Amino acid sequence: xxxxxxxxxxxxxxxxxxxINCSSSKALYSVHWYRQKHGEAPVFLMILLKGGEQKxxxxxxxxxxxxxxxxSLYLTASQLSYSGxxxxxxGGEGSQGNLIFGKGxxxxxxx
Amino acid sequence: xxxxxxxxxxxxxEKGKDVELRCDPISGHTALxxxxxxxxxxxxxxxxxxxxxxxxxxxxxxxRFSAERTGESVSTLTIQRTQxxxxxxxxxxxSGGQNTGELFFGEGSRLTVL
Numbered sequence: 001x002x003x004x005x006x007x008x009x010x011x012x013x014x015x016x017x018x019x020i021n022c023s024s025s026k027a028l029y030s031v032h033w034y035r036q037k038h039g040e041a042p043v044f045l046m047i048l049l050k051g052g053e054q055k056x057x058x059x060x061x062x063x064x065x066x067x068x069x070x071x072s073l074y075l076t077a078s079q080l081s082y083s084g085x086x087x088x089x090x091g092g093e094g095s096q097g098n099l100i101f102g103k104g105x106x107x108x109x110x111x
Numbered sequence: 112x113x114x115x116x117x118x119x120x121x122x123x124x125e126k127g128k129d130v131e132l133r134c135d136p137i138s139g140h141t142a143l144x145x146x147x148x149x150x151x152x153x154x155x156x157x158x159x160x161x162x163x164x165x166x167x168x169x170x171x172x173x174x175r176f177s178a179e180r181t182g183e184s185v186s187t188l189t190i191q192r193t194q195x196x197x198x199x200x201x202x203x204x205x206s207g208g209q210n211t212g213e214l215f216f217g218e219g220s221r222l223t224v225l
Contacts, residue, residue, distance in 0.1 A: 032214065041202065041216035042154070055213070087154060089214075098159035098167045099144060099214065103152070 001026060003090045005102035012078045012109045020073040020105045022088030031064055031071040032089040032099060035082075042087060045073070075107070083109045113137075115217035117203050123223045124193055132188045132220045136205030143186050144204045144214065145178055154202065160186065193224045 003024045010018050022031060029050050034042040046056030048064035048071055056062070061074045075082055089101040116135040124130050136143050145157040156170035160180045171177070175193075180186040190197055200219040206212040 034214070041218050042204075042214075044213040044215075047213065089154075098156060098169070100156050101146070101154040104154075 002100055003088055003102040005086075005088055005105050007105060008103070009106040010108070012082075012107065014078060014080060014109055014111055016078055016109075018075045018078060018107060020075070020086050020088075020107075021070065022072070022090070022102055023068070023070045024090045026069070026090075026092065028064075028066065028069050028071075028090050028092075030091040031062075032091070033060070033062060033071075033073050034087045034089065034101075035084045036087065036104075037084040045086075078107075078109045080109050080111065083107055115203055115205055115215050117201075117217035117220050119220055120218060121221045121223075123225065125225050126195060127192055129189065129191045130193055130222060132190075132201050132203075132222070134186045134188070134203030134205075134217060136184070136186070136203070137215055139183070140205035140207050140215075141183050142206045142212070143180055144206075145186070145188050146202045146204070147172075147199045148202055148219070149199045157188070157201075190222075193222075195224050198222055198224045 003022050006021045031048045033045040036042040045060050064071045085104040085106045087101045087104045089099040091099050118133045141162045143160040146154040158178045159167040175191045178188045200221045202219045204214040204216045206214045
């Protein structure tokens, strides 16, 4: 039930773009994206809901393909501050939906 | 408080002892989650509370782990007879509703079992 993230790690130069993917074997109701810097708590980036609603920061973009049970996070013109580990979390339908996170994608942005 | 508060921030214990970790969610948040994060690893779901509904305990790794929550306030995670493999950071998060809301994480409780 744990979503699968790819790639596991990516190294970028400042200004380059990256895409992080998240796929699930079960039907998705919501996909959450969080970033965690070393030694800190995860911080919210975006939520994508079944039906197309999105909530998140303006500078972050993501897609949610309900049929394929996949989501992708798009990081454009990367900055040094984008470095960290990105986690996607998936929620099932219903009020008892817990949130299961993938293993994470480690992003390193170099000057 | 302004954010999710967890205590203790750091706990060192001997193998076999019991430990209790506490989480104070943001006031008014009905949903509360516990996750375990081993060094360099991902977020491992443990348990989820939503309002007055029965908690989802499907992530608890063994019967040594238990958690309680009083209404929509404080939660405690108890680990009995701790083992070295229990060493990890235990993160608590709360949100205002179901799984459609932003999760606010606490700073975590780092547990070291010697």
